[in-house]
Amino acid sequence: xxxxxxxxxxxxxxxxxxxxxxxxxxxxxxxxxxxxxxxxxxxxxxxxxxxxxxxxxxxxxxxxxxxxxxxxxxxxxxxxxxxxxxxxxxxxxxxxxxxxxxxxxxxxxxxxxxxxxxxxxxxxxxxxxxxxxxxxxxxxxxxxxxxxxxxxxxxxxxxxxxxxxxxxxxxxxxxxxxxxxxxxxxxxxxxxxxxxxxxxxxxxxxxxxxxxxxxxxxxxxxxxxxxxxxxxxxxxxxxxxxxxxx
Numbered sequence: 001x002x003x004x005x006x007x008x009x010x011x012x013x014x015x016x017x018x019x020x021x022x023x024x025x026x027x028x029x030x031x032x033x034x035x036x037x038x039x040x041x042x043x044x045x046x047x048x049x050x051x052x053x054x055x056x057x058x059x060x061x062x063x064x065x066x067x068x069x070x071x072x073x074x075x076x077x078x079x080x081x082x083x084x085x086x087x088x089x090x091x092x093x094x095x096x097x098x099x100x101x102x103x104x105x106x107x108x109x110x111x112x113x114x115x116x117x118x119x120x121x122x123x124x125x126x127x128x129x130x131x132x133x134x135x136x137x138x139x140x141x142x143x144x145x146x147x148x149x150x151x152x153x154x155x156x157x158x159x160x161x162x163x164x165x166x167x168x169x170x171x172x173x174x175x176x177x178x179x180x181x182x183x184x185x186x187x188x189x190x191x192x193x194x195x196x197x198x199x200x201x202x203x204x205x206x207x208x209x210x211x212x213x214x215x216x217x218x219x220x221x222x223x224x225x226x227x228x229x230x231x232x233x234x235x236x237x238x239x240x241x242x243x244x245x246x
Contacts (some may be wrong), residue, residue, distance in 0.1 A: 046083040046105060051161045053154040054102055056147050057170050058109040063117035064140060070124055071136045080133045083180045087140070094173045101166045144178045145192060154185075166175035 064087060071084025102109045113121070120139050127135050149173065155167035181187060 008176040035096050046107060046160060046163070049154050050109070050158055050160060053150060053158075053167065053170070054098060054105075054107065054109050054164060056150055056156055057094065057098045058102070059113060059117065060143065060147055061091045061098065062110065063121055065091045065095065066121060066122060067136065067140060071123075071132075074128065074132060075136065076129045076133050077184070080136060080186075083184065084136065086180060087177050090173050094170060097169050098166060101162050105160070116123065132183070134186055136190070137181050137184050138188060141178065141181045141187050143191065144174050144181070148174050148178070149196065159201065201206070 066088075068084040068086070068088030068091060072081050072088060073084075075081040075084055098109065124132060124135055124139070147170075151167050151171050153169065155164060158164055158167070
């Protein structure tokens with residue numbers, strides 16, 4: 001009788017372990033696939049790179065519009081005055097485009113320039129004559145050179161159609177502004193910041209992928225399901241072996 005009771009206790013213990021294992025598998029069925037599934041198709045896909053573009057284009061307009069207006073009024077050369085008026089006018093148009101895009105995407109963007117940009121405007125206000133012309137061209141050409149590669153990088157990887165359209169528009173305006181500023185012959189080429197090139201052997205794909213991850217993007221649902229199915233298979237095999245011993 002004692003050996004029989006012992007065998008029954010072992011069998012009951014194995015059944016309890018099997019039940020716990022099955023419960024864990026069933027719980028995984030209800031929880032795991034829903035933990036990190038990517039945002040649904042058609043949902044908001046904005047990420048850090050998209051927001052960098054929106055904020056950058058908006059901030060550019062907030063300080064370059066008044067800078068252009070200042071150049072149109074106090075530039076020493078007729079060329080600088082003409083270019084200042086053109087940049088101010090075109091930035092007004094581009095600024096409306098970025099505001100419309102932000103409203104469509106239901107996201108907030110800056111409403112005033114940064115402290116650094118305000119400092120550039122003050123620097124221009126305190127300058128006159130040829131010095132003003134040089135500061136105006138130098139500051140704006142450097143600023144346009146910084147936003148130009150950002151536009152290209154976001155355009156290459158964004159998932160959002162509205163952001164792509166804004167990239168196309170911004171690229172057109174920024175390129176034109178650089179060309180206008182360069183036509184003054186006041187650009188000091190040796191003083192421009194060097195281009196930010198990828199490290200040797202890096203084709204930029206990993207960097208683009210990293211930039212295109214953000215709050216709206218989760219772990220691939222395919223990966224989640226593969227992990228889940230592997231766990232399910234392992235649990236099922238363990239359960240089968242456990243019952244086979246009884």
